[in-house]
Amino acid sequence: MIDPEVGFTSDVIRDPTRFVGRTDLIRDCIKALNAPLGMIALYGKRGVGKSSLLRQIQQMALGDYTLAKKAGLEREIPARPRKYLTVYYACDSMIRSGESLVARLCNDQDDEDGLLRLVPNDGKEIVEFTRSKEASGGADLKVVNWGVKGIESSKYARVVESDVVQTFRNFTNSIIVHQVKNRMHRDSLLILLDEFDVIPGKDGLGSLIKSLSSQELKFGVCGIGHDLANLVEDHASVERLLEHGAIHVKPMSDYETMEILNTAEKLFAGALVFSERVKYEIAKVSEGYPYFTQLLGRECVAKANQKDTKNVSMDVFSEVLDDIRSGRSFPTLERAYQRAIGNSPDRQILLHLLAEQPEERTLFDDDVGRVFLKKVRKDAEDLDIQYIDQLLPRLLDSAFGPVLTRIPERPGIYEFVNPVFRLYVRLRQL
Ligand SMILES: Nc1ncnc2c1ncn2[C@@H]1O[C@H](COP(=O)(O)OP(=O)(O)OP(=O)(O)O)[C@@H](O)[C@H]1O
Ligand SMILES: [Mg+2]
Incomplete structure (x- = not known):
């Protein structure tokens, strides 16, 4: 039995040796990290x-440029790259304001990623560790013992009653003096905020980040969005900070997607091989979404196990596709599919028509994925589907997904909220 997890994962990639492609983005990240001022925004x-x-940015911030070297960017790494200590926090929708974000950061007790771990105090035991297996891995700090008095940081960094922003400043200042400079001899502290898009009250967050940013404190935010405005609402206030740091993560090229499968083969160390044709077919249906590639890869391994073979041939892959077609393979996507169609064969057809609409790259937006209702109407008519306007609302209703969102600029244009779901519908049998 071959464990699919050896080569594939649906988790965030932390290990640089598993991270594939993205050379241009890595180049942008190197620039953004090495700008003395400014923030980073990934969207x-x-x-x-x-x-x-974002996890690779964290790695490079610590001084580990293995990935950049592997990508052939050795010459673009500054002779003396800026080095950081790092904080990583995933936001959630309960964060209502800049203040509550800052309060969360001040209270996050994660041993390896939290801000509080770095605040110096009596009795807290902090050790160096590396985040990667590489020998060159840059050292970071983690807490192994929070101390007898529990989490109390008043000695060096004062907690200011009912002024959380000032408390945050005190915390970061003391981290910069004691840990960043004195202990680790680094240039700056980097605070990475993932899932930044889910914060509902983003009002004023840009200007808060701006007021807190300095040569010694850089922020990086990351989240879902077509452009910067989706991520940082008052982005005008951080425009200058983002001169080098606005990084648009687009779907991968087919070549990169195939590289995920090549990397997996290496990780399986000969225990499993994919035929070139299968790699090509997987890349084609993945349309640059590595998540889908990882899912398909895993299914192929499971199927190869079932058939007791080490070769993922087209035969194996066709069986994988058959299982997906019938809805047996990905329970979460299948549930979303059933919820969206809600027992209506007509809505099912409409969903497929929308999902299968050929991509059109527009002049302004090469980030594809938009669907046009107008184009679907004709096909729907031919298939004798009436009342599209009554079938559509469920697909837009957040209680049933939502599957689609309206593009506000122009009526009749929609977008699949989850591109991977769209890929799934395309493979699913009608
Ligand atoms: N460079 C890469 N090489 C190989 N696999 C990758 C790469 N980037 C992402 N993946 C895979 O794609 C999937 C999605 O990755 P990730 O969670 O980083 O995406 P995301 O954009 O943050 O997703 P979300 O919008 O859900 O937060 C994961 O399974 C991950 O393993
Ligand atoms: Mg993510």
């Missing part, structure tokens, strides 16, 4: 690989 569609890139 792009769901499941496109943002968080994985």
Whole structure:
């Protein structure tokens, strides 16, 4: 039995040796990290690989440029790259304001990623560790013992009653003096905020980040969005900070997607091989979404196990596709599919027509994925589907997904909220 997890994962990629492609983005990240001032903003569609890139930024911030070297960017790494200590926090929708974000950061007790771990105090035991297996891996700090008095950081960094922003400043200042400079001899502290898009009250967050940013404190935010405005609402206030740091994560090229499968083969160390044709077919149906590639890869391994073979041939892959077609393979996507169609064969057809609409790259937006209702109407008529306007609302209703969102600029244009779901519908049998 071959464990699919050896070569494939649906998790964020932390290990640089598993991270594939993205050379241009890595180049942008090197620039953004080495700008003395400024912030970083990663944005792009769901499941496109943002968080994985953010974890690679964290790695490079610590001074580990293995990935950049592997990508052939050795010459673009500054002779003396800026080095950081890092904080990583995933936001959630309960964060209502800049203040509550800052309060969360001040209270996050994650041993390896939290801000609080770095605040110096009596009795807290902090050790160096590396985040990767590489020998060159840059050292970071983690807490192994929070101390007898529990989490109390008043000695060096004062908690200011009912002024959380000031408390945050005190915390970061003391981290910069004691840990960043004195202990680790680094240039700056980097605070990475993932899932930044889910914060509902983003009002004023840009200007808060701006007021907190300095040569010694850089922020990086990451989340779903077509453009910067989706991510940082008052982005005008951080425009200058983002001169080098706005990074759009787009779908991968087919070549990169195939590289995920090549990398998996290496990780399986000969225990499993994919035929070139299968790699090509997987890349084709993945349309640059690495999440889908990883899912398909895993299914292929499971099927190869079932058939007791080490070769993922077209035969194996066709059986994988058959299982997907019948809805047996990906329970979460299948549930979303059933919820969306809601027992209506007509809505099912409409969903397929929308999902299968050929992509059109527009002049302004090469981030594809939009669907046009107008084009669907004709086909729907031919298939004798009436009342499209009554079938559509469920697909837009958040209680049933939502599967689609309206593009506000122009009526009749929609977008699949989850591009991977769209890919799934395309493979699913009608
Ligand atoms: N460079 C890469 N090489 C190989 N696999 C990748 C790469 N980037 C992402 N993946 C895979 O794609 C999937 C999605 O990655 P990730 O979680 O980073 O995306 P995301 O854009 O943050 O998603 P979400 O919008 O859901 O937060 C994961 O299974 C991950 O393993
Ligand atoms: Mg993510």
